[in-house]
Amino acid sequence: MELLILGGTEFVGRAIAEAAVERGWRVSVFHRGRHAPPPGVAVLRGDRVAPGGLAALERGAWDAVVDTWSGAPRVVRDAARLLAGRVGRFVYISSRSVYAYPARPGLAEDGPLVEASPDDGEVDYQRAKRGGELAAGAVFGDRALLVRAGLIIGPGENVGRLPWWLRRIARGGPVLAPGPRDLPLQYVDVRDLAGWTLEAVEAGRGGAYNLVSPPGHTTTGELLRACVRATGAAAELRWTDPEVILAAGIQPWTQLPIWIPPGELYDMLHQADVTKAVAAGLRCRPVAETVADTWAWLRGLGGEPPQRPDRPAVGVDPETEARVLAG
Incomplete structure (x- = not known):
């Protein structure tokens, strides 16, 4: 080809x-x-x-x-x-x-x-x-x-969402973990997106396809626990209700990347029907693999991860996080 x-x-x-x-x-x-x-x-x-x-x-x-x-x-x-x-x-x-x-x-x-x-x-x-x-x-x-x-993560990410969580958790200590911990997430590993796309080209496919993992492929809790395991950090996930986080003025998706509390925006970003893509061969690797490989990529950079100039940096500042954790 x-x-x-x-x-x-x-x-x-x-x-x-x-x-x-x-x-x-x-x-x-x-x-x-x-x-x-x-x-x-x-x-x-x-x-x-x-x-x-x-x-x-x-x-x-x-x-x-x-x-x-x-x-x-x-x-x-x-x-x-x-x-x-x-x-x-x-x-x-x-x-x-x-x-x-x-x-x-x-x-x-x-x-x-x-x-x-x-x-x-x-x-x-x-x-x-x-x-x-x-x-x-x-x-x-x-x-x-x-x-x-939908949400794309994995090695090479230049938006900074999963890299921010990995680097934050690697610092250790109490970590503001946004609840509910069992909230299902949808995303696609960039390598799974690439593989599916090339297979679709070979098959001569056309038209539109929602390309994210099936609903429930992972949860917020599974993602953040995978970050703790991958980094080996002495981090304590402090699960916090969405109402407390929002009352502190912390913005979902940007200041706490990936996370969206239940509601209309959550339904749009994490509740897609992917029946068509799955029928066309979409296979999604476990979240632990995506997280571990992204951490290995980050460690191999020897410096700051790449950041797209047209996207703002993500993540909550340490002072705000500490204030919320202190109650």
């Missing part, structure tokens, strides 16, 4: 590139040169938002292209139009954020979507991802595969 990845040097794009190389595919990555490409790939240089920045893509043909873009939809549109007729399948790594809020529990791929346009410039994340889907579909039709990922 000949695969083109628009990006391919960080987190999701890199995981897909590495998985494709492992399968013996011929992989080309198109990027600006700010990060080292994965070993074994061909490199095409360009800046897709600059005038003439797609020149390196004006020649060549591929079985599939993978695009992880999360900015202006018209950037996806322009790349899709340029590659039309020379690419067999267009894979767009989208998001479950494309569903209109609030999304009911158990929402499948036919749920209501946000309003967006493939011609949009800079818009909010939800409309950007939906506009990207529309851009891919307008050019490639049923040859467009829309991977609607």
